[in-house]
Amino acid sequence: MIKTVIFDMDGVIVDTEPVHRYAYFQHFDELEISVTDDLFATFTGNSTRNVFQKLKHAFGLDHDVEDLIQRKRNIFNDAFDTKKDLHLIEGVEDLIKDLYQNGIQLIVASSASKVTIERVFNRFKLHQYFSDIVSGEDFPKSKPHPAIFEHAASLAIGKKDECIVIEDSTNGIEASYAAGIFCVGYRSANTKLQDLSKADVIINHFNELNAEKIKNLK
Structure with missing residues (x-):
């Protein structure tokens, strides 16, 4: 049983997936990287840390992973607080x-x-x-x-x-x-x-x- x-x-x-997606793609725009829908779909179920570890490798980003995580979370938190629905x-x-x-x-x-x-x-x-x-x-x-x-x-x-x-x-x-x-x-x-x-x-x-x-x- x-x-x-x-x-x-x-x-x-x-x-929360739409809020996460919004935060990620706002951040991708800031980083000037192009993440396709197909690539983004492979991240579902991954932690934010693992996502940025993969993106750092894929796009050769110079940023520290912890800084990338924090920026995305800041965008997410702002959206979370203002999203009424x-x-x-x-x-x-x-x-x-x-x-x-x-x-x-x-x-x-x-x-x-x-x-x-x-x-x-x-x-x-x-x-x-x-x-x-x-x-x-x-x-x-x-x-x-x-x-x-x-x-x-x-x-x-x-x-x-x-x-x-x-x-x-x-x-x-x-x-x-x-x-x-x-x-x-x-x-x-x-x-x-x-x-x-x-x-x-x-x-x-x-x-x-x-x-x-x-x-x-x-």
Whole structure:
């Protein structure tokens, strides 16, 4: 029986992807580099640090990676504070509350920074439902490396095979697969360029899930 659900955050709990995209492309313009949509799609699920490590190599940037990260985060934070229509993914709040009320442990394991996770959790009052928050900034390698999910599973109240991951990106699903954790792939408008084929189950809306169904997955 499933005892723990490990949620990705961006694109699964909250739709911050458009804000991240805006911040990245504003920064790319400042850096005078041309990042194609196809290249940008490969970064989904990566930490900001890993993205800029790759861009620094690809475009021969002289900037320090930490400076690049901070500038992008500043643009993101400004946009986050002014974007009035930032909202939770449709149906996910009801699912989170249902899982919590039925005694299922909830963990978030996101490539986002701790600061960004805190901003989202504070804005939408999510702390009360989640036992643990795991940030990708604590790991040297981003998804698809499995480290973040392996660590999240180590915090679970049960065994690894009593956990599931909910993800919306190719890299996240690859990470869950590599960690040997059952994965629910969430297909949304923002994931049309993502390959969800390695997910064990694919959903198109969170109303397809509830505590009873999740407990008996596998």
